[in-house]
Amino acid sequence: MAALPLDARNREQLEWLADEVVEAGGEATIWVGELTSAAQERELARSMAEAVAADYRTLIADAEAARLEPPGRRRRTLRRLRRELRRIRSRDYFPPRERELAQQAVEELVALVEEPVG
Numbered sequence: 001m002a003a004l005p006l007d008a009r010n011r012e013q014l015e016w017l018a019d020e021v022v023e024a025g026g027e028a029t030i031w032v033g034e035l036t037s038a039a040q041e042r043e044l045a046r047s048m049a050e051a052v053a054a055d056y057r058t059l060i061a062d063a064e065a066a067r068l069e070p071p072g073r074r075r076r077t078l079r080r081l082r083r084e085l086r087r088i089r090s091r092d093y094f095p096p097r098e099r100e101l102a103q104q105a106v107e108e109l110v111a112l113v114e115e116p117v118g
Helices: 008-023 039-065 073-091 097-114
Strands: none
Touching: 039 073, 039 097, 073 097
C-alpha cells in the first residue's frame, strides 16, 4: 500500500507522472481517497511517521559508524548519507523526532570531514 497526503507538490508530481505515462502510450488515472474516520487518519500518519523514523535511525547509525572510517571513505559515506537524508526528507510528511537527530548526525560528520588536519 502507498499513501501520500494531498498537497500541491504531490498532486503536481502525480499529474506530471500521469502525463509521462500517457505520452509513452499508456493510460493513467489519479484517484484521491479519503479515510472514513479521524482514527484511521491518525493511524495512517503514525504508520508513515514510524516508517520514516526507522529510516532516520538507520541513517544515524551509519553516520556514527562512519566516524570510525578512514578519511577518504568517510567523505564518500558523507556524500551518500546526504543523498539519503534528502531522499528520506522528501517523503517525511509527519516529521518524527529522529528527523532532527539524523540532521545533527550528518552535520557532526560534516564537521569531522572538514576538520583541519594538523
